[in-house]
Amino acid sequence: MDAPPESYFPQDYRGARKAFIAACEARGIDVVTRVHPSAKGPDGKPLFLDVCALGPRTAQKALLLICGTHGVEGYFGSGVMTGLLRSGVTAPPDARLVMVHALNPFGFAWNRRVNEDNVDLNRSFVDHADVPSNPGYDELSEAIALRDVSDAGFAQADAVLHAYARAHGRAAWQQAISAGQYNHPDGLFYGGDREPWSLQMLRAVLREDLTRAQRVIAIDFHTGLGESGAGEMIIEAASGTPAYARAHAVWGDLIASASTGESLSAPLIGTIDDGLARFLPGVHVTFAALEVGTVALEPMLRALRLANWQDQFAPGDARAAEISAVMRDAFYTDTPEWKRAVWALGERTVGQALDAL
Numbered sequence: 001m002d003a004p005p006e007s008y009f010p011q012d013y014r015g016a017r018k019a020f021i022a023a024c025e026a027r028g029i030d031v032v033t034r035v036h037p038s039a040k041g042p043d044g045k046p047l048f049l050d051v052c053a054l055g056p057r058t059a060q061k062a063l064l065l066i067c068g069t070h071g072v073e074g075y076f077g078s079g080v081m082t083g084l085l086r087s088g089v090t091a092p093p094d095a096r097l098v099m100v101h102a103l104n105p106f107g108f109a110w111n112r113r114v115n116e117d118n119v120d121l122n123r124s125f126v127d128h129a130d131v132p133s134n135p136g137y138d139e140l141s142e143a144i145a146l147r148d149v150s151d152a153g154f155a156q157a158d159a160v161l162h163a164y165a166r167a168h169g170r171a172a173w174q175q176a177i178s179a180g181q182y183n184h185p186d187g188l189f190y191g192g193d194r195e196p197w198s199l200q201m202l203r204a205v206l207r208e209d210l211t212r213a214q215r216v217i218a219i220d221f222h223t224g225l226g227e228s229g230a231g232e233m234i235i236e237a238a239s240g241t242p243a244y245a246r247a248h249a250v251w252g253d254l255i256a257s258a259s260t261g262e263s264l265s266a267p268l269i270g271t272i273d274d275g276l277a278r279f280l281p282g283v284h285v286t287f288a289a290l291e292v293g294t295v296a297l298e299p300m301l302r303a304l305r306l307a308n309w310q311d312q313f314a315p316g317d318a319r320a321a322e323i324s325a326v327m328r329d330a331f332y333t334d335t336p337e338w339k340r341a342v343w344a345l346g347e348r349t350v351g352q353a354l355d356a357l
């Protein structure tokens, strides 16, 4: 009998990495490991970005899977990758299947969405010499990245956020907070001021593993938004554009455009959508982020604000372990039911992509 899908999912970053590598080794598939030059895990040990590839290096078409772009969201994508490997996934003839395990290993290991520099990788695919502005975030920055996380502190900050939502609408409120910002390095959804190590490594992976690719389908695995265990394939491109049409041809009505308001996500700045198009010039790229739901938006934002407070304003605070657990729970539902539901979504969307190749 096949192993139950929940057995594919890890308990922490180290376990995730071990299971991914073991699943590759059991199949005789090499893993290429890149060690982070400076960041360490909570255990004081090095952190790694691991990549495996199936199918010929010279293939002209490829499926690219990425997990852990948002660190703590990597439990999901890692489980899917390990499950695919264990259940015998293969690349279609003349195609390559590339899996990038833990694009942001720091965030995965520490239960954070951000990387070692407080950067949200999925807002960092911008020209850092000419970054976009987000006046809504500027206005709300102190209420979002609050310095007083007592009940009274949260109440005061939330009043500011609620007033903004009342004045501008909930969509504008969500966009101001989460679209991405480049002015507040100690805040949330910060896109950084230079290209992060993880993006440099992603470019190297694309160069090495997709040298001849002319057609690439890519899935980036995320968690957070939506009903528990439900999923949507989010793209930034508006409905009616060629990018939307390509994604819709692969994944059908699972596709939801953030910029057209179909998605649970606000329209975002500097996402991997743009990055892949830029990193793979001349390549026909079909992309979507598979987002599966965990908890409601408010508790998720509260977890992110608590984690940000700890990291930026209260390092060494005794609540570190508690906040780490709150973050894990906000982005990873550690139950067999949830894992079975999201495994089914992962398996289905990867299957659709492989069929489309």
Ligand SMILES: [Zn+2]
Residues within 6 Å of the ligand: 070, 073, 122, 221, 222, 223, 224
């Ligand atoms: Zn995410």
